[in-house]
Amino acid sequence: MFYREAGDFRTTYKEDQQTFPIKFDRYRYYLVLFLAIFVVPFIVNDYWVNSLLLPFLIYAIAALGLNILVGYCGQVSLGTGGFMAVGAYSCYKFMTGVDIWWGGELLFRLPEFNIFFSVIMGGIMTALVGVLFGLPSLRIKGFYLAVATLAAQFFLVWLFNRVAWFYNYSASGQISAPERDLFGVLITGPSTTPWAAYMFCLFFTIVSAYIARNLTRGAAGRKWMAIRDMDIAAEIIGVNPLRAKLTAFMVSSFFIGISGALFFAVYLGAVEVGEAFGIQKSFLVLFMVIIGGLGSIFGSFAGAAFLVLLPVVLKVVGVDLLGWPTDIVAHLQLVIVGALIIIFLIAEPHGIAQLWRVAKEKLRLWPFPH
Amino acid sequence: MKYKLGTMAIAGLMAASPVMADLVFPSLSYRTGPYAAGGIPFADGYADYFTMLNARDGGIGGVMTSVPECETGYNTEKGVECYESLKGGGGLVYQPLSTGITYQLIPKTTADDIPMHTMGYGRTSAKNGEVFTHTFNYPANYWDGASGAINYLLAENGGDLKGKKIALVYHNSAYGKEPIRTLTELSEKHGFEFKEVPVDHPGQEQKSQWLQIRRDKPDYVIMYGWGVMNQVAVQEAANIRFPMENFIGVWWSGSENDVLAAGEAADGYKALTFHGVGKDFPVFDDIQKHVVDAGKAAGAGDQIGTVLYNRGLYAAMLAAEAAKTAQEIHGVTEINASQMRDGMEALEMTEEKMAALGLPNFGPAFKVSCQNHGGDGLVGVTQWDAKAKTWTLVSDFAATDKELIDSLVAEDSSAYAAENNIEPACQ
Numbered sequence: 001m002f003y004r005e006a007g008d009f010r011t012t013y014k015e016d017q018q019t020f021p022i023k024f025d026r027y028r029y030y031l032v033l034f035l036a037i038f039v040v041p042f043i044v045n046d047y048w049v050n051s052l053l054l055p056f057l058i059y060a061i062a063a064l065g066l067n068i069l070v071g072y073c074g075q076v077s078l079g080t081g082g083f084m085a086v087g088a089y090s091c092y093k094f095m096t097g098v099d100i101w102w103g104g105e106l107l108f109r110l111p112e113f114n115i116f117f118s119v120i121m122g123g124i125m126t127a128l129v130g131v132l133f134g135l136p137s138l139r140i141k142g143f144y145l146a147v148a149t150l151a152a153q154f155f156l157v158w159l160f161n162r163v164a165w166f167y168n169y170s171a172s173g174q175i176s177a178p179e180r181d182l183f184g185v186l187i188t189g190p191s192t193t194p195w196a197a198y199m200f201c202l203f204f205t206i207v208s209a210y211i212a213r214n215l216t217r218g219a220a221g222r223k224w225m226a227i228r229d230m231d232i233a234a235e236i237i238g239v240n241p242l243r244a245k246l247t248a249f250m251v252s253s254f255f256i257g258i259s260g261a262l263f264f265a266v267y268l269g270a271v272e273v274g275e276a277f278g279i280q281k282s283f284l285v286l287f288m289v290i291i292g293g294l295g296s297i298f299g300s301f302a303g304a305a306f307l308v309l310l311p312v313v314l315k316v317v318g319v320d321l322l323g324w325p326t327d328i329v330a331h332l333q334l335v336i337v338g339a340l341i342i343i344f345l346i347a348e349p350h351g352i353a354q355l356w357r358v359a360k361e362k363l364r365l366w367p368f369p370h
Numbered sequence: 371m372k373y374k375l376g377t378m379a380i381a382g383l384m385a386a387s388p389v390m391a392d393l394v395f396p397s398l399s400y401r402t403g404p405y406a407a408g409g410i411p412f413a414d415g416y417a418d419y420f421t422m423l424n425a426r427d428g429g430i431g432g433v434m435t436s437v438p439e440c441e442t443g444y445n446t447e448k449g450v451e452c453y454e455s456l457k458g459g460g461g462l463v464y465q466p467l468s469t470g471i472t473y474q475l476i477p478k479t480t481a482d483d484i485p486m487h488t489m490g491y492g493r494t495s496a497k498n499g500e501v502f503t504h505t506f507n508y509p510a511n512y513w514d515g516a517s518g519a520i521n522y523l524l525a526e527n528g529g530d531l532k533g534k535k536i537a538l539v540y541h542n543s544a545y546g547k548e549p550i551r552t553l554t555e556l557s558e559k560h561g562f563e564f565k566e567v568p569v570d571h572p573g574q575e576q577k578s579q580w581l582q583i584r585r586d587k588p589d590y591v592i593m594y595g596w597g598v599m600n601q602v603a604v605q606e607a608a609n610i611r612f613p614m615e616n617f618i619g620v621w622w623s624g625s626e627n628d629v630l631a632a633g634e635a636a637d638g639y640k641a642l643t644f645h646g647v648g649k650d651f652p653v654f655d656d657i658q659k660h661v662v663d664a665g666k667a668a669g670a671g672d673q674i675g676t677v678l679y680n681r682g683l684y685a686a687m688l689a690a691e692a693a694k695t696a697q698e699i700h701g702v703t704e705i706n707a708s709q710m711r712d713g714m715e716a717l718e719m720t721e722e723k724m725a726a727l728g729l730p731n732f733g734p735a736f737k738v739s740c741q742n743h744g745g746d747g748l749v750g751v752t753q754w755d756a757k758a759k760t761w762t763l764v765s766d767f768a769a770t771d772k773e774l775i776d777s778l779v780a781e782d783s784s785a786y787a788a789e790n791n792i793e794p795a796c797q
Contacts, residue, residue, distance in 0.1 A: 172544035190477030327401030
């Protein structure tokens with residue numbers, strides 16, 4: 001009944017190639033966009049934005065980025081936390097004005113970037129760093145590459161902890177986002193209205209998803225998938241592995257950098273590298289990608305939603321509804337999330353995205369399955 | 371997306387909790403995670419004191435208190451979530467017990483007009499109330515700790531530390547880095563050699579750090595650690611036979627958890643403190659009677675009288691006294707967060723007041739003012755007796771290098787004010 005393509009005629013190539021070829025699907029997508037842009041900003045409060053929506057949107061961008069690398073190009077990475085840190089610290093440096101020193105003297109200082117461009121610069125710097133750490137992928141694969149990216153994770157965290165220039169020589173080594181606005185509307189800082197922070201992140205999420213979707217179904221994405229499926233065969237049919245792998249690292253790191261910048265500037269406002277961008281962050285984003293579905297844009301969103309919302313829901317149910325002690329709920333949360341991850345991987349190895357695909361298929365035939 | 375909307379609806383329903391008529395003292399606790407050993411006793415002490423007030427005095431000024439807890443796991447993201455979710459309940463004062471969470475909440479609480487009390491942690495320059503209007507860190511801060519330790523060593527060495535070597539073993543985070551600047555300045559002033567030895571989170575592996583200490587042979591080691599890092603450091607110090615009486619931890623490295631694991635070898639280890647230790651105070655009889663015997667003790671109820679329990683109790687006592695002060699100033703019993711802030715700013719702790727509360731000599735006497743949110747920074751030293759398994763105060767609450775700390779506070783807070791365009795208050 002739903003998702004029927006009967007009577008849904010496509011007469012041009014453009015219509016045939018669109019992301020949502022089925023009319024019902026397309027309208028559902030427009031409806032979600034409409035709700036997210038025109039309805040949600042008017043009804044959100046501090047709690048919704050800071051506890052649910054911002055982390056969801058930001059992690060969705062990170063998961064998109066990692067999904068391009070792991071899901072589409074097949075290069076395992078455990079360096080996500082480190083790359084997010086690069087995004088956050090570049091964003092911080094650009095929004096407070098990059099200072100270049102030479103021999104103990106201040107050579108020059110760039111003007112402070114607008115918050116929008118600071119976030120973009122966070123993405124660009126991370127893309128460069130990502131390419132650098134992607135170089136080993138040309139020689140090593142699989143677990144060995146995972147270890148190499150793990151090294152990137154530890155090195156980057158150590159670097160931001162060690163070199164005082166990155167945190168503008170503050171006594172505590174923390175970076176905190178000063179107040180910045182876009183068109184007169186505050187985006188960072190404590191007085192930011194919830195809707196402004198939400199809209200800012202939503203913009204980046206939508207644009208990232210749009211870019212990611214179109215990259216992955218174009219020539220670049222096909223090259224990545226060829227490399228993922230069999231790199232030797234890909235090379236024989238004319239895919240340049242150097243370019244394919246490095247572009248995957250670049251694009252992936254760009255998105256992860258954006259998410260790191262937003263994570264620091266808009267969501268938390270102050271971060272400490274070891275605490276916010278440690279190895280557990282790398283694993284969290286990797287879990288999002290795996291649970292959501294490798295090689296799926298929707299899967300990145302579903303995985304982020306699952307891992308951001310589930311702890312909050314469990315807490316709300318356990319502590320606020322049932323009145324259990326907070327420590328028991330916190331322990332239960334670990335147990336439940338862990339168990340769900342295992343169940344998911346056994347019952348549906350292709351993640352939530354696959355469940356969604358199956359559900360769609362069923363809905364198409366419903367209520368007459370034969 | 372469907373997931374999202376469904377869960378959002380549930381969460382939204384929950385977030386809109388009814389406004390209670392109590393005085394709400396939210397507790398951002400951590401009873402899980404790598405720092406739980408420190409978080410549990412503090413949270414228990416904090417909750418028990420208010421339970422005791424409710425049972426014994428019928429609350430504060432006739433209004434009952436409530437202590438909703440939220441588990442942060444020492445994690446900043448969860449801390450933010452907790453803050454936002456408890457904000458709806460009308461919390462009067464937040465005590466996150468985490469320097470990382472403190473940094474997040476300083477601007478947020480200021481914008482929301484809710485005070486925050488970071489007792490002996492957090493951002494040290496919050497002492498300057500002209501810039502940090504809603505953050506309080508009385509009675510002592512990290513820099514007081516560093517200076518207190520050096521003053522104690524000065525007194526031990528007849529006022530001269532020239533040519534001595536002092537190493538700082540610190541948690542490589544915002545918290546651990548705080549005293550470096552102070553110690554660097556102090557080393558120039560007193561002519562000792564200062565060495566930094568960072569330990570990365572969570573600090574279970576410190577072999578290389580203590581090898582370095584063994585090689586450098588410092589005369590004294592100061593430690594700024596938290597959680598499992600403390601136990602490991604004490605054990606490692608024992609392994610290299612570093613004399614324990616020359617090893618001084620800050621107040622976050624001086625609880626029973628940190629020394630019990632090392633057994634006899636930890637005997638003589640010293641730690642700073644800004645409040646009394648042990649159960650030898652009349653208030654503990656009330657807690658026994660109204661809380662423990664009534665079966666209302668928080669947590670497992672096995673932490674009473676430990677160092678960190680006492681600290682939680684002390685924090686609760688200061689919060690309750692500030693609430694009383696606020697009630698007096700504003701002439702209402704059901705105060706709000708903004709009035710609570712005024713109460714904290716006008717708080718004065720005297721010896722008589724503490725004795726009347728059943729806590730004679732429990733902490734230093736101090737007075738908070740609009741300019742000074744940090745008290746006088748009096749710091750004492752405790753020492754561990756491994757046989758009796760008790761901490762004892764071996765030095766009175768002594769003054770720290772006020773001149774130096776005040777100048778550092780002024781410098782750091784004015785940088786913050788310039789960065790965030792803050793006009794000094796208290797005109």
